[in-house]
Amino acid sequence: MANEDQIESILESARLIVCAGPGGVGKTTTSAALGLKGALHGRKVIVLTIDPAKRLANSLGLDELTNDPQQIDLSERIPDQDTDGELWAMMLDQQQTLDDLVARYAPDSGALARSKDNNIYKLLSSTLAGMQEYMALDKLHDLYTGGYYDLVVLDTPPTKNALDFLNTPSRARQFFDDRIMKWFIPSKNQKKGLFSKVFDAGGSVVNTLLGRIFGDSFVQDLVDFFETLSFLQEALRSRGDMIDFILRDPQTHFVVITSADQRRIKEALFFHDKLGQLDQEAAAFILNRVIPGFEADDLTSFDVEDLGDLGDVDVDKFESALSEHYEHLARLAKHNKDLVEKFGKEVGPERLRAIPLFGEDVHDITQLRRLGEYLG
Amino acid sequence: MLDSIKDKRLVFVTGKGGVGKSTCAAALGAALARRGKKTLVVETDAFSAMSELLGKSGKDGTRIKIADNLYAINLQSDECLVRSLTRFLPSERVVRSVTGNRVTEAFFKSAPSVNEFVLLDGILEFVEDNKQLYDHVIVDLPASGHAVTFLNVPDTLNQMMRGVGPFAKRAKVIAGWIHDSSRAAIVAVCLPEEMPVQETIELEDKLEEALGRGLELTMVNMVHPRPFPARFGTAFKEASESAGVNVDPTKEFSEESTATRRVLAGNVLAMSWYKRDRTYLDLLHSKLDAEIVELPMVYETEENDIVDRLANFINSDGQTTETLAS
Ligand SMILES: Nc1ncnc2c1ncn2[C@@H]1O[C@H](COP(=O)(O)OP(=O)(O)OP(=O)(O)O)[C@@H](O)[C@H]1O
Ligand SMILES: Nc1ncnc2c1ncn2[C@@H]1O[C@H](COP(=O)(O)OP(=O)(O)O)[C@@H](O)[C@H]1O
Ligand SMILES: [Mg+2]
Ligand SMILES: [Mg+2]
Numbered sequence: 001m002a003n004e005d006q007i008e009s010i011l012e013s014a015r016l017i018v019c020a021g022p023g024g025v026g027k028t029t030t031s032a033a034l035g036l037k038g039a040l041h042g043r044k045v046i047v048l049t050i051d052p053a054k055r056l057a058n059s060l061g062l063d064e065l066t067n068d069p070q071q072i073d074l075s076e077r078i079p080d081q082d083t084d085g086e087l088w089a090m091m092l093d094q095q096q097t098l099d100d101l102v103a104r105y106a107p108d109s110g111a112l113a114r115s116k117d118n119n120i121y122k123l124l125s126s127t128l129a130g131m132q133e134y135m136a137l138d139k140l141h142d143l144y145t146g147g148y149y150d151l152v153v154l155d156t157p158p159t160k161n162a163l164d165f166l167n168t169p170s171r172a173r174q175f176f177d178d179r180i181m182k183w184f185i186p187s188k189n190q191k192k193g194l195f196s197k198v199f200d201a202g203g204s205v206v207n208t209l210l211g212r213i214f215g216d217s218f219v220q221d222l223v224d225f226f227e228t229l230s231f232l233q234e235a236l237r238s239r240g241d242m243i244d245f246i247l248r249d250p251q252t253h254f255v256v257i258t259s260a261d262q263r264r265i266k267e268a269l270f271f272h273d274k275l276g277q278l279d280q281e282a283a284a285f286i287l288n289r290v291i292p293g294f295e296a297d298d299l300t301s302f303d304v305e306d307l308g309d310l311g312d313v314d315v316d317k318f319e320s321a322l323s324e325h326y327e328h329l330a331r332l333a334k335h336n337k338d339l340v341e342k343f344g345k346e347v348g349p350e351r352l353r354a355i356p357l358f359g360e361d362v363h364d365i366t367q368l369r370r371l372g373e374y375l376g
Numbered sequence: 377m378l379d380s381i382k383d384k385r386l387v388f389v390t391g392k393g394g395v396g397k398s399t400c401a402a403a404l405g406a407a408l409a410r411r412g413k414k415t416l417v418v419e420t421d422a423f424s425a426m427s428e429l430l431g432k433s434g435k436d437g438t439r440i441k442i443a444d445n446l447y448a449i450n451l452q453s454d455e456c457l458v459r460s461l462t463r464f465l466p467s468e469r470v471v472r473s474v475t476g477n478r479v480t481e482a483f484f485k486s487a488p489s490v491n492e493f494v495l496l497d498g499i500l501e502f503v504e505d506n507k508q509l510y511d512h513v514i515v516d517l518p519a520s521g522h523a524v525t526f527l528n529v530p531d532t533l534n535q536m537m538r539g540v541g542p543f544a545k546r547a548k549v550i551a552g553w554i555h556d557s558s559r560a561a562i563v564a565v566c567l568p569e570e571m572p573v574q575e576t577i578e579l580e581d582k583l584e585e586a587l588g589r590g591l592e593l594t595m596v597n598m599v600h601p602r603p604f605p606a607r608f609g610t611a612f613k614e615a616s617e618s619a620g621v622n623v624d625p626t627k628e629f630s631e632e633s634t635a636t637r638r639v640l641a642g643n644v645l646a647m648s649w650y651k652r653d654r655t656y657l658d659l660l661h662s663k664l665d666a667e668i669v670e671l672p673m674v675y676e677t678e679e680n681d682i683v684d685r686l687a688n689f690i691n692s693d694g695q696t697t698e699t700l701a702s
Binding site: 022023024053054055119120158211212213215216217218221261262263264267270292293294297298299300301302303304306307308310311313317318321322323325326328329330335356357358360361363370374 | 392393394395423425428461464465536537538539540541542543544569570574601603604605607608610611612614615618619624625626628629630634635638639640641642643644645646648649652675677
């Protein structure tokens with residue numbers, strides 16, 4: 001499947017590209033660069049970014065956290081490129097996404113108000129581990145099924161463990177798991193959930209234990225929480241199934257991004273292994289921030305005489321000053337090159353792209369295009 | 377160097393992924409241990425980095441001795457959960473009935489903040505252990521989520537439980553440690569780049585807001601050295617401009633070029649890294665009151681050597697000139 005133009009062909013046909021990898025390696029930047037390339041291929045692309053650098057956000061027109069897609073005016077920003085494509089971008093607001101979800105599924109305004117009042121709900125979105133991942137996928141669901149965009153590029157949250165991301169749908173479902181729910185919420189022909197019954201009756205082992213550990217009022221809040229939000233159970237389950245389905249779709253492609261660092265490469269490979277759970281594999285691996293190919297050999301033929309008139313500097317000292325630092329860089333570059341080669345052997349060199357570490361941050365469209373050239 | 381944390385028993389090290397948090401935690405540990413302080417470095421990571429960083433490995437969940445006065449351990453939340461429950465529940469049998477129950481197990485695994493809480497609880501056990509009294513327990517905090525959310529977990533839980541029950545009581549004790557800047561230090565690790573520096577400045581404000589305390593120390597990691605002396609600046613600028621390698625120096629490494637152009641381009645890049653670093657370091661100095669330590673980019677390829685050099689650098693107050701590989 002993999003070929004020379006793997007990324008180009010994905011950009012033409014994919015409906016979803018997921019950019020995954022450990023935090024801080026350039027996922028957000030790469031997602032934006034891929035989105036831009038997609039738009040230049042004539043597609044209507046939306047990039048769902050999680051935490052863009054401020055200057056990148058500004059240059060994409062995302063000055064405020066709005067949770068709404070904003071279109072980037074390509075004809076103004078890249079006048080030399082004519083394209084029918086569209087580039088849209090948005091930044092995830094997890095609280096807003098959760099509120100929207102609850103508002104959409106709440107059976108009546110009373111249930112909505114009760115949800116928002118609940119002690120646990122108020123703390124939920126900021127404290128529940130994995131909430132950001134969940135909300136990103138939930139937003140993805142809407143963008144993907146909305147029908148307007150040809151391609152969604154999904155940036156993923158900066159989790160330590162890219163793997164957490166894959167487990168998100170099942171974790172969210174587990175939280176509202178049937179078996180747990182049974183304890184807390186009433187079934188059709190019972191007024192109260194098992195838990196409440198037991199709780200009222202007092203004396204049950206589990207009840208006493210949970211109450212003993214967490215305090216009775218917390219347990220009561222939890223009961224209220226589950227009862228109030230029980231309407232979400234079905235929604236989360238069906239959305240979770242749909243998300244699973246989207247992630248498994250053959251038109252969904254995963255791009256695994258990492259940096260030239262042994263441990264992070266190991267993590268990326270581990271993540272890739274787990275992609276098998278979704279019957280998926282990485283369409284491409286991107287090694288970002290690779291030290292450019294400085295070569296110690298260059299120093300043997302380096303000659304300041306080639307540089308023309310240098311004024312009144314001491315030419316020999318100048319030459320050795322420039323050489324000295326270059327030699328250190330060459331050492332790191334060699335180390336990076338070896339890592340790239342070794343990684344290439346493991347995943348197939350045709351699937352691997354290396355992006356050099358630039359001299360400045362990648363914070364505007366011009367820089368994104370420059371970075372995009374290494375993705376072709 | 378490190379005056380800001382030298383009398384702190386508990387040291388939290390935080391930072392975004394990949395900035396060198398584990399490396400700096402290890403270097404802090406090594407530096408303090410070499411000063412004769414009994415130090416434990418705690419990781420809470422599915423993939424332990426300490427074996428590479430400190431050159432010795434052990435089983436997860438068990439403490440290993442690295443060197444004189446230096447110990448390390450990797451804690452996992454699963455084991456911590458069992459340990460915490462064991463302390464709150466009357467008997468082992470009861471703990472097993474709770475963790476072995478599908479319903480409660482699922483509940484614990486997905487309930488808000490429980491993982492974070494039991495990790496903190498496990499860490500506090502080391503801090504409070506009077507038989508093995510450490511001068512410093514250095515915690516390499518997980519990179520996921522935000523440090524403030526993590527450090528706020530005990531408060532949040534306590535609030536959710538309205539102060540009732542042993543979990544809430546324990547949460548209060550842990551929160552007490554975290555709030556108390558005379559016993560606990562918070563250290564931010566960042567790179568001298570725009571995003572990490574901005575985030576560190578924001579972190580200081582958020583900590584004040586949420587915990588009523590700030591940062592003790594910021595470690596700016598991988599600071600690039602000046603590639604060549606300033607007196608060559610003008611000649612270098614002219615030479616690189618007339619060769620045309622200053623606009624897009626990385627291109628010289630992906631296209632046909634000459635050795636001379638590449639050496640110039642390499643120095644152009646190194647100069648822009650250096651300049652960018654200075655810009656963001658200046659910004660940090662102007663905005664933060666905390667101690668700021670600049671750790672150099674080390675041109676070594678073995679992680680163990682990097683930590684060793686960084687620890688030497690710290691303990692010589694930044695005087696070691698041989699921070700570059702020899
Ligand atoms: N001062 C330094 N000089 C050179 N290389 C460094 C320096 N500090 C860290 N590194 C390298 O940077 C990489 C990332 O470091 P480290 O694993 O400590 O980061 P981290 O923030 O703990 O990352 P993670 O989020 O994966 O836990 C490692 O390869 C490490 O050797
Ligand atoms: N190849 C590169 N060269 C230089 N800087 C880069 C490169 N790739 C990314 N960056 C910069 O690194 C920082 C982190 O990138 P980002 O995409 O936000 O990472 P992540 O989303 O993985 O956390 C940004 O400031 C970005 O501009
Ligand atoms: Mg990001
Ligand atoms: Mg780490």
